[in-house]
Amino acid sequence: MIFDSLPSHLALEIVRLLAPEEKMLLTANSDLTEDGKFDEQWIVVTNQRILTFYPNRDGSNPLIELPLEEIKGAKTEVLVGGGYIEISTDRKSISILHFSNSLVDKFSEVVRGIQQLSKGEKLRLSPDRPKTHCDKCRKRLPEKDGICPACIKKSAVFIRIMSFLKSYWKSVAMMIAVTLVGTFVNLLPPFITKHIMDDAIVPIGGVILTTSQRLTILVWLVVALLGVRVLASLSEVSHGRLAALIGNQVTADIRAAVFRCIERLSLAFHSKRETGAILSRLTRDTERLQDFLIEGLPYIIIEILTMTGILAFLFYMSWELTLWVLIPTPILVVGGHWFWRKMRPMWKRSWSKFEKLYGHINENLSGIRVVKAFAQEDGEIVKFNRHNRAAMNAGIQADRIEPGFWAAINFAGSIGMLLLWLIGGKHVIREEISLGTLIAFQGYMWMLYGPLEWLSQVNQWMTRAFTSAERIFELMDTVPESYDLENAIPLPEMEGKVEFKDVEFGYDKSKPVLKSVNLTVEPGEMIGLVGKSGAGKTTMINLVCRFFEVDNGLLEIDSIDLKKIRLEDLRGKIGIVLQDSFLFNSSIMENIAYAKPDATFEEIVEAAKIANAHHFILAKTDGYNTIVGERGNELSGGEKQRISIARAILHNPKILILDEATSSVDIETEKQIQEAISRLVKGRTTFAIAHRLSTLRNADRLVVLDEGKIVEVGNHAELMEKKGVFYKLVQTYQDISKAVAYAE
Amino acid sequence: MTKQIDLKSIRLFYHPDGKPRLIIKDEKCYLSVKAVYAAPLSHPSEHISLIDDKGEEICMIPSLDDLDVDSGEVIQKELNKRYLGAVIYKIYSIRSEFGVSYWDVQTDRGSREFVVEENPNQFIWLSETRVLILDVDGNRFEIPDYTQLDANSTKMMVHLT
Numbered sequence: 001m002i003f004d005s006l007p008s009h010l011a012l013e014i015v016r017l018l019a020p021e022e023k024m025l026l027t028a029n030s031d032l033t034e035d036g037k038f039d040e041q042w043i044v045v046t047n048q049r050i051l052t053f054y055p056n057r058d059g060s061n062p063l064i065e066l067p068l069e070e071i072k073g074a075k076t077e078v079l080v081g082g083g084y085i086e087i088s089t090d091r092k093s094i095s096i097l098h099f100s101n102s103l104v105d106k107f108s109e110v111v112r113g114i115q116q117l118s119k120g121e122k123l124r125l126s127p128d129r130p131k132t133h134c135d136k137c138r139k140r141l142p143e144k145d146g147i148c149p150a151c152i153k154k155s156a157v158f159i160r161i162m163s164f165l166k167s168y169w170k171s172v173a174m175m176i177a178v179t180l181v182g183t184f185v186n187l188l189p190p191f192i193t194k195h196i197m198d199d200a201i202v203p204i205g206g207v208i209l210t211t212s213q214r215l216t217i218l219v220w221l222v223v224a225l226l227g228v229r230v231l232a233s234l235s236e237v238s239h240g241r242l243a244a245l246i247g248n249q250v251t252a253d254i255r256a257a258v259f260r261c262i263e264r265l266s267l268a269f270h271s272k273r274e275t276g277a278i279l280s281r282l283t284r285d286t287e288r289l290q291d292f293l294i295e296g297l298p299y300i301i302i303e304i305l306t307m308t309g310i311l312a313f314l315f316y317m318s319w320e321l322t323l324w325v326l327i328p329t330p331i332l333v334v335g336g337h338w339f340w341r342k343m344r345p346m347w348k349r350s351w352s353k354f355e356k357l358y359g360h361i362n363e364n365l366s367g368i369r370v371v372k373a374f375a376q377e378d379g380e381i382v383k384f385n386r387h388n389r390a391a392m393n394a395g396i397q398a399d400r401i402e403p404g405f406w407a408a409i410n411f412a413g414s415i416g417m418l419l420l421w422l423i424g425g426k427h428v429i430r431e432e433i434s435l436g437t438l439i440a441f442q443g444y445m446w447m448l449y450g451p452l453e454w455l456s457q458v459n460q461w462m463t464r465a466f467t468s469a470e471r472i473f474e475l476m477d478t479v480p481e482s483y484d485l486e487n488a489i490p491l492p493e494m495e496g497k498v499e500f501k502d503v504e505f506g507y508d509k510s511k512p513v514l515k516s517v518n519l520t521v522e523p524g525e526m527i528g529l530v531g532k533s534g535a536g537k538t539t540m541i542n543l544v545c546r547f548f549e550v551d552n553g554l555l556e557i558d559s560i561d562l563k564k565i566r567l568e569d570l571r572g573k574i575g576i577v578l579q580d581s582f583l584f585n586s587s588i589m590e591n592i593a594y595a596k597p598d599a600t601f602e603e604i605v606e607a608a609k610i611a612n613a614h615h616f617i618l619a620k621t622d623g624y625n626t627i628v629g630e631r632g633n634e635l636s637g638g639e640k641q642r643i644s645i646a647r648a649i650l651h652n653p654k655i656l657i658l659d660e661a662t663s664s665v666d667i668e669t670e671k672q673i674q675e676a677i678s679r680l681v682k683g684r685t686t687f688a689i690a691h692r693l694s695t696l697r698n699a700d701r702l703v704v705l706d707e708g709k710i711v712e713v714g715n716h717a718e719l720m721e722k723k724g725v726f727y728k729l730v731q732t733y734q735d736i737s738k739a740v741a742y743a744e
Numbered sequence: 745m746t747k748q749i750d751l752k753s754i755r756l757f758y759h760p761d762g763k764p765r766l767i768i769k770d771e772k773c774y775l776s777v778k779a780v781y782a783a784p785l786s787h788p789s790e791h792i793s794l795i796d797d798k799g800e801e802i803c804m805i806p807s808l809d810d811l812d813v814d815s816g817e818v819i820q821k822e823l824n825k826r827y828l829g830a831v832i833y834k835i836y837s838i839r840s841e842f843g844v845s846y847w848d849v850q851t852d853r854g855s856r857e858f859v860v861e862e863n864p865n866q867f868i869w870l871s872e873t874r875v876l877i878l879d880v881d882g883n884r885f886e887i888p889d890y891t892q893l894d895a896n897s898t899k900m901m902v903h904l905t
Contacts, residue, residue, distance in 0.1 A: 036828055038854035080784075081828035081884045092761035100828065102881035345840070345903040352864050 003028035003106055006042065010053070013060035014044060022046045025123055026113050028106060032082055032098040043085075043097050045114060050087070052097055064096050071118035074111050076104070085111055102132075108511070147470050157466045160473060161289070164250045175242040179298065182235030183305045188228045190443030191313060196221045197436030204434045239298065247294030254472060255286050261476045281475055285468035292465035300458055303451045310444045317437050324423045325445055328416040332409060332452040339405045340457050346398040353391040360387050413449045420445060488566035494573045495558050496523035496654040496685035498544060503553035505543060512551070513539045515708040523654075526681050528690040528699035530726060535705040537689045541657050544687060545574055557655070575653030577680070579660065579689075581644035583632030588617055589624040591632075591643055595651040603650060610679050611646035612672040613639070638669035645676045656681060658688040660695060702726065749803040756815040764818050766794060766802065774802060779822040785870055792819060829876075829884035830856065835897035844880070851885065858883060867904060875904075 006014065006027050018024070026045040033039050033054065041063075042053040050071070052064040066087060073088040082100040085107060086093055099107050109125050116123055134141055134148035141148055165172050198204050200218035209217075262278060314322040364371065364380055371380055424438045500519040506512035514536045521527055529537040542548050543555055546562055555562045562570070575595070583591045592607055593599045604624065608614040616639055620626045632640045648656065658677065665673065674694050681688070681698075690696045697716050704712035704719070704726045711725050719726040753769035756777070766774040774796050782791040782804065794802045808816040830851035839846045840862070848857050858879040860866050868876040873892075877885045887893070890901040 032828070036824070036853055038830070038851070038856045079826050079828050081830075081882070092763075094762055098828075100881070101883045102879075104881075348862075349903060356864070 002026075003110065004042075006044070007055075010042070010055055010060060014051070014053070017051075017060065017062070018046060019048065022048050025117065026110065028110050030097050030099040030103060030107070032100050034095070034098055036098065038100075041097060043110065045110075045117060047117070050096065050114065064094075066096070068118050071114065074114040074118065076107055076111050078104075083107065085114075087114070108508075147467075147474050154462065154466055157469050157473070161250075161293070161469055164253055165246065167253075168246055168249060171242055171246050175239065175246065175298075178235050178239045178242060179302060180305070182232065182239055183302055183309060185228055185232045185235060186306065186447075187309045187313060189225060190440040190447075192221055192225050192228065193443060194317075194434070194436035194440035196225075197439050198434045199436075202435050204436075243294045243298050247290055250293055251286050251290040254289065255282060258282055258286070258472055258475055261478065265478060278475075281471055285471050288465055288468040289472065292461075292468075296461060296465060300462075303454075307448060307451065310448050314441065314444055317440060318427070318433050321420070321424055321427065321433070321437075321441060324419050325416055325441065325448075327419060328412045328449070329452060331412045332449060333455055335405070335409060335412065336452065336454065336457070339401075340460070343398065343401065346394075346401065350391070350394040350398040353387070353394040357384075357387040357391045360384060413446070416445055416449065417442070487564070489560055489564050490566045491558065491560065491569045491573070494569070494654040496573075497521065497558050498655065498685060498687075499554075499556040499559070500540075501554040501556065503543070503550050503555055505539060505548065505551050507539075507548070513708050514543075517553070517708075517710055519703060519710060519713075521685055521687075523685055524683055525700045526686040526688065526698065528688050528696050528702040529705060530690060530696070530702055530729065531705035532729075536708045537705055538659065540705075541576075541659065541687055541689065544655065545576065545657060546570060573654040574657065575648040575651040575655070575684075576657040577641075577644050577648045577659065581632065581640040583628045583635070583640060583643060585628065585630045587622075587625045587627055588620075588643060591628060592646045592650055594647055599650055604646075607646040607650040608643075610649050611642045611676040613642035613646050613676075616642075636665075638665040638673060641665075641673055642676055645673075645680055649680055654684060656684040656686045658686060658695075660689055660691045704729075751803070751805060751810045754803070754811060754815060756811075756818040758818060764822055777802065778826075779819045780826065781823065784827060785868070785876065792823070794819075829886055832877075832885050832887050832893075834894060835900050838900045847877075847879075847885075849885070856885075858885070 004027060005011075014024070024044055024046050026043075028043050030041045030043065031038060033041060039054070039056055042055065044051045044053070045068075047068075049068055050064070050066045051062040053060065054063050066089075070089045071087055072090060075086055076083050077086050077095070082098060083104060084095040084098040086095050097107070113123055113125050116125075132141055133139065134151055136151045137148060139148060139151075196218060200214045200221060203209055203214065258281065262282070311322070314325070360383065364384070371377060420438070420441055424433070424441060427433045428435050428438055498519075498521040500517045503514055503517040504512055505514045513534075517536075517540070519527075529540060531537055539548075543550060544562075546567065549563060557565060557570070584594070589601075589604055592604050596603075601624075605614060608617060608624075617624055617626070626634070628634050628640075628643075632643070635643070658681070674692065677695065678698060688695055688699065690699065690702075696702060699715070701713055701715055702719055703710055704724075706725060712719055712722065714722070720730070749768060753771075755767045755769070756764055757767075759765050759775075763775070764777050764779075766777040776797040778795045778797075780793050780795060781788060782793050790807050792805045792808070794805065796802050805811065805819070808819060811819070830853045832849045832851050834850040836848040836850065836855075837846075838848075845860050845862060846857065847860060849855065858881075860877060860879050866878045868878070870876060873889045875887050875890065877887070879885070887901070891898055893901070
C-alpha cells in the first residue's frame with residue numbers, strides 16, 4: 001500500500017538493502033523527526049520488517065530496523081500537536097516515527113497495517129482518506145474533500161448557473177433587449193448635446209442659419225433629449241424589475257434543488273458535515289449567488305457595453321483627444337486595485353472586532369444572573385470598554401482611508417478634465433474640432449472614469465460568487481441515498497428475524513466500534529443491549545436502521561442482506577423511539593401521525609391511548625391540536641416520551657428500536673411510561689438500549705457489549721447468577737444510587 | 745483527592761524499556777508516568793501534573809526546581825516530547841485566498857508551511873502581543889511577541905491583530 005511514493009533514488013537504494021524474498025508492502029512519509037524538528041522521515045514496511053529512514057541526514061541508512069515477528073503490538077500515541085507510532089516487543093516499547101497533526105489519519109491507517117502484518121494477516125487498508133490537496137493544482141483545499149476554489153472552471157460554473165435560466169428564457173430575452181436599448185439610450189445624451197452646441201447654439205461649418213431656424217433645431221434637440229431621458233428611465237425600471245424577477249426565481253429554483261438533495265442524502269453524509277456548514281450552503285451561498293445574478297452580473301454586462309459604446313463614440317469624434325483622455329485610466333484601475341486590496345483586510349479586522357464586541361454583550365446579557373451573583377459588574381464594564389475601544393480603533397483605521405482614496409480618484413479624474421480643457425480647448429481655438437465635441441467629451445469622460453476603479457474587483461467578485469455556486473453544485477452532485485437501487489429486493493411482509501454475522505464497523509475506518517459481532521434475534525424477541533457508554537450499543541442500532549453500512553461481515557433481516565432490501569420497505573417496517581424524543585414544531589396530532597400522515601383521527605387516538613398519552617392530551621386546552629413548540633419544548637419530558645411512543649405505535653413497525661431516555665420523572669409518570677413501553681414492544685422484534693430495571697427484566701435476552709464485542713448473552717436471572725460483567729454493571733449502578741442517597 | 749506527597753521523596757528515571765518510572769521513597773513505584781502541564785498557555789514550565797497509566801494524577805509539581813536535577817531532566821524531556829508546538833520567529837509570507845491564509849514561516853523546529861482558516865477562533869490571543877495560531881489540522885504555532893519579529897513579519901501580523 002503506497003501512501004506516498006519514495007523518491008526514485010531513495011527507492012533504488014532501499015531495494016538494495018532488501019533480502020531476496022523481501023518486498024515493500026507499505027511506504028509513507030512523515031513531517032517530523034523524533035526530536036520534533038520539521039523534516040522528512042520515511043517508514044517502509046516489508047513482508048519481513050519495519051524500516052525507518054531520515055534521508056536528509058542519513059540517506060538510505062535505516063534509523064530503525066525491526067523484524068515483524070518481534071512485534072507484539074502497535075499503536076499511535078497522541079501528543080499535543082501530533083503523535084507517534086509506538087511498537088511494543090517482548091522486551092520494550094519504542095517510538096519509531098513521529099508525525100504532526102496533519103498526518104494523523106494517514107498514520108492511523110499505517111498502524112492498522114502494521115498490526116495486520118505482524119499478526120500474519122493480509123494487508124487490508126481502506127484507500128479512502130479525506131482529500132486535503134487539490135488533485136489538479138496541488139493547492140491546499142480550504143475544506144477537506146471540498147472544492148478547490150483555484151481550479152473552478154469559471155466557464156463551466158457559469159454555464160451551469162445559466163442553465164437554470166432556461167425555464168425563464170422569455171424574460172431573459174426581454175431583459176437582454178431592455179439592456180441593449182437602455183445602454184444605447186444612455187450613450188445618446190452627450191451626443192445630442194454636441195449637436196445642440198454645433199447645430200443650434202454655436203453653429204459650425206460655415207452654414208448660416210436664421211435665428212428661428214436655430215431655435216427650431218434647439219427645441220427639437222431638447223425634445224429628443226427629453227425622449228431619450230424618458231426612454232432611459234423606462235428601461236432602467238424594467239431592467240431592474242426583470243432582474244429582480246429572474247434573480248429571485250432562479251435562486252429559489254436552486255434552493256429547492258439543494259434542499260431536495262440534502263433531504264435525500266444519507267445519514268453518513270449528515271454526520272460528516274456539521275449542520276451549520278450545510279445550512280450555510282443553503283443560506284449564505286444562495287444569497288451570494290442571488291446578489292450576483294440580480295445585481296452583479298447585469299452591472300458587469302452594462303458597464304462593459306457602456307464603456308465599449310463610449311470609446312466608440314469618442315474615437316469617432318476625435319481619436320487624438322480620446323488618447324489624451326485615456327491617460328488617467330491606468331491610474332484609476334491600479335488605484336482601485338490597490339485600494340480594495342488594502343481595505344479588505346481592514347474591513348475584515350474591523351468586522352471581527354465588532355463581532356467580538358457584540359458577542360461579549362450577548363454573553364453578558366445571557367449570563368447576567370451569574371455576573372450579579374458574583375458581583376462582577378465592574379469587571380464586565382472594564383472588559384466591555386476594552387472591546388469597545390478595540391472596535392473603535394479598528395473602525396477609525398478602516399474608515400479614514402476611504403476619504404483619502406476617493407479624493408485621490410477624483411483628483412486623477414480631474415487631471416483628465418484639465419487635459420481635456422487644455423488639449424481640447426487648443427483644438428477648438430484652432431477650429432480643428434467643434435465646441436460641441438468638447439462638451440460631449442466632457443460628458444462621456446465621467447461616464448468612463450466612474451466604473452474603472454470597480455473593474456479590478458470584478459474578478460474577485462466573480463470568484464466569490466462562483467465559489468458559492470460551486471459549493472452548491474457540489475452538494476447537488478453528491479450521490480443521494482439509494483432509495484431506489486435497481487436490484488433492491490422488496491420486502492412488503494417482514495417477519496422480523498435479525499442476524500448479525502461477524503459484523504465489524506467503525507464511523508472512522510481506522511477505529512472500529514464493533515468488532516466481530518455475532519447475534520441471531522428471532523421475530524418478536526426483545527433484546528436488551530447493555531454496556532458502558534461507548535461499548536457500541538447505539539452503533540448496533542444505527543446499523544439495523546441502515547443509517548450506516550457495515551464495514552465487514554453481514555447483517556441480515558429475514559435472511560436477506562440488509563443492503564439489498566428496498567430502503568422504503570426497510571424503513572417502513574422499522575420504528576424508533578429515541579433517547580431525545582425529537583418532535584417537530586406542529587400539533588400533537590401531526591407529530592403522532594408523522595410516519596402515517598393519512599391516519600384517521602381514531603387511529604391517532606388509539607395509539608395515544610396505548611401509549612398512556614391520551615389522558616394528558618385531553619387535559620390540555622387545545623387537546624390534540626396543541627402545538628408542541630420547537631423541539632417539543634412546550635411539553636414536559638414524560639409527555640414528550642409518550643408522544644414519541646404513540647408515534648412509534650401508529651407506525652406499527654415489525655422491528656422496534658428503543659433507545660431509552662433517562663429523564664427523571666415522577667413515580668406515577670414513570671409507571672405510565674413503563675406500561676406504554678411494554679405494550680409497544682409486544683409482538684415486535686425489539687432492540688432496546690435499556691436503562692430501566694423493568695426493561696431489563698422484561699427482555700427475553702440481554703446482550704452485554706464491552707468494547708465492541710458481545711461478552712455475555714442471557715436473560716436477567718441467568719446473567720445475575722453468572723456474576724460476570726453484567727453483574728458488575730448492576731452492582732456499580734446500585735452502589736452509585738446508594739452513595740448518592742448517603743450524600744443526601 | 746490526591747494526598748500530599750513530599751516532593752523531596754520523588755525520583756524519576758528511565759527504565760531500560762524506554763519508559764519513565766516514578767518512585768516515591770519507601771512507598772510506591774509507578775511503572776508508567778506521563779507529565780502534563782496543568783496550564784500550558786498561561787503557566788508554561790510551572791504546575792506540572794504527573795499522571796499514572798489510568799489517567800489519575802499522582803501529584804502536581806509547582807516547578808521543576810522543586811525536584812532533584814536528574815528527575816527534573818526526565819520530566820522536561822517527557823514534556824518536550826509531548827508538546828509539539830512550534831515557535832515562529834520569522835514570517836516569510838502570508839497569502840490570503842478563498843477564505844484561508846497560506847503561511848510560510850521559520851520556526852524553532854525548522855521552516856514550515858501551513859494553512860489557517862480565516863476565522864478568529866484560530867487565533868488565540870494570550871496577551872496583546874502573544875498569539876497561538878491553529879492551522880487547519882490543529883497544529884499549533886506560537887508567536888510570543890509579534891512586535892519583536894523583524895519589521896516585515898510584524899507588518900504582516902498587524903492585519904490580524
